[in-house]
Each structure stands twice: as C-alpha cells, then as structure tokens.
Amino acid sequence: LISQPDTGEQALDITEALVRSGAVDVVVVDSVAALLPRSELEGEMGESSVGVVARLMSQALRKLAGAISKTNTVVIFINQLREKIGVMYGNPETTPGGRALKYFSSVRIDMRRIETLKSGTEMVGNRTRAKVIKNKVAPPFKEAEFDIIYGEGISKVSEIIDLGVKLELIDKAGAWFTVNGERIQGKDKVKEYLESNPEVADKIEADIRANAHKLLTPQARKAAIAAGRAIDISADDFEG
Template sequence: MTQALRKIHYSLCHSQTLIVFVNQVRSKVTSVKDFGRAEEVTCGGNALRFYAAIWMRISRTGLLKTEDKVTGLGICVQVVKNKLAPPMKKAELGTQFGRGICCEPGVLHLACEHGLILKEGTDFFIEGEVLENVQEADRYLVENDEVLDKTVKSLRSHLFKRRE
C-alpha cells in the first residue's frame, strides 16, 4: 500500500482528485505486559494514516427504530486527523435505510436554536402546525419537502448573514 500511494500521490495532487478509502479496523490483543489491552490494526497497514489529509473513524452507536421496526443506524463520526482544520471533532448522525444520512434532526435543532421554529416545552410550531414531540416534528419535516427546503433556505440565509 505504501508503494502504491507513493506512486499515485504526485499525480493526484496535481489533478485535484479526491480518493476515498474505506479501511476495516480489527482488534488485536497485545502481550501480557500491556495487561491484555486491545490494539487497533488496519488491514492496509499504516500507509493510509500518513498519506491521508483527513482521517475519520466511523462507528455504529445503535439502531434507529420507528415503533417496533428498525429503520436505520446511529453512527458516530470522529475526525482523528485533519490537515485542513483542527482534529478530534465528533458528530452523532443517523442513517436511514434506503435514504442515507438524516438531515431533519439537525435542521430542526438549528432552526429552534436560531428562532426559526418555535419550541415551547416539548411542543414545536412549524408553519402553523403544532407538533407534540421531536419524533412528530422530524416526521413532519420528512413528509413535507417544501417546508424542509424553506426552513433550510431561511436557516442558511440567517446563518450566513450573521457572519458578515
């Protein structure tokens, strides 16, 4: 892997190409002097760690359920190495089977934080609708694409206007 990355590194840098490697991590139990501590070993060796500009560790945190059915996975993404910005940032995401990453909970949280969606106690007020909890508000945003798009547009204009 080291030799292959060394050969393609120069041409990738000059062609402004992005390559994403997915590498499996395995646990290897070390010797007795380390008290049986599990060490992470990558199948491709250590070359990806050195050549990567951004290295993220993605792990499953749980299952997302709607009533009794499993509808997705909860994942944790941690930036371990980042040459472009400070590392060690962490994000909790949800992925729905057949849909991908769920953006609705993040939009709902930011919109409430910046006053675009009103929240009183556990109730949410979105476009004249009164929703009793977070699950109902998320479901409402999933089912109404135009409301979600309008909220995202107003949230972007609000956030980018504040930074100027």
C-alpha cells in the same frame, strides 16, 4: 463506474490509472481491510502473509500521492477497525493496512453507529457519529451526528431538525417541538410534518444556511480567516 478486481494489486493499479487519467473526480476503495494480495490468493490456506497488505499500501500511496496532487482527484479509502492482541493499556483499536495510509491521508474520519433508529419495533436506520481524527486542511477533532435511514441514506429532514434546534429556529422543550407555530411531540412526528409541508422545510433550511456562520467555533473562524475565506458562508459551501 464499478470495478471488482481479484487482487489488491489490481485494485490499486486501477485506482492509480483512474487518478492519472483525470477522467473522474472521486475514487472510492472499499475496503482496505478486504484487499487480497496476489501472494495470498495464489498461496495455500494457512500460509503466513504478515505485513503484505501494509507493504502493498505503502508502495501504492507513494505512487498515488503525486498523481493526486496533479489531477486534484479525491481518493477515499474505507477501512475497518481491528483490535490489537494483548493490549492492556491504551486504545486497543487499530486499522489494517499499516501506517502509510494514516501518514498520507489529508483527512481521517472515525465513523461509529451510536444508536439504532426504530419505528415502533422495526429498525429503520442508525444514528451515526463522525469524528475527524486527522485534518491537514482545517482544525481536527470536530464531531457531527446524523441519521442514516435504510434505503434512503443520510436523512436531510432529520439534519434540518437538529440544526434548526441548535440555531433556535425550532423550539424544543423535552419531547415537544414547536415548528412554524405548530406544537408537535416527538422527532418522528416532526419529520412527518416537514415531509408533508416541504415549503416549511425549505424555509427552515434557508434560515439555517443564512445563519450557518453561527455554528463556527472561534477556532474555526480563525482558520477560515487564515484560509482567506469569508465568515459569511454561502449556501454552496453546504451543498451535498
């Protein structure tokens, strides 16, 4: 279900209607920075519209908060970074849409491209870092890195390699990897090997899921216990 409304008011009205209906599990608004208020659409070029999006978001989120809690719908707001003008000290980065979204959000994730992935001279994807900068349901400030391949999405095979190395299921020495007794040079070659041998990839993935609890920090273990969840995490916790 995709909707491309003309104004920000329409976009947020549609979001509210979908949430209240309970017919969908997830609603994604892409993006807050692109929301166009009706007053700006109908106004002249160059007219000032300071704070209009912030007021719009504040009103919408107050209405959405109750509906979300009743229907358990997940609403994801994608936003962009802007730089504050004239900031000499501290972080100059900010996000459009005012402070209401920061306040109402249960989880906020800062995602950045940290590396361009290449196959020879051709760019094939990005290495991405995700940092949880706010979390009401678990300890915040966790970080994760993963590969996004153009036309494919998040690379599952690359994630298997990274987690396999962390859990010492795959041996790594410099640029060399040892997988299932095979010594292979370079991560790209390891990916090719696992893609050509899916039974090996499935075996490593199963071992990762069986040992996933070892990746938890002491703080995360305490949080899991406090939440009444078992430390022996099942594979279902890592689906998707």
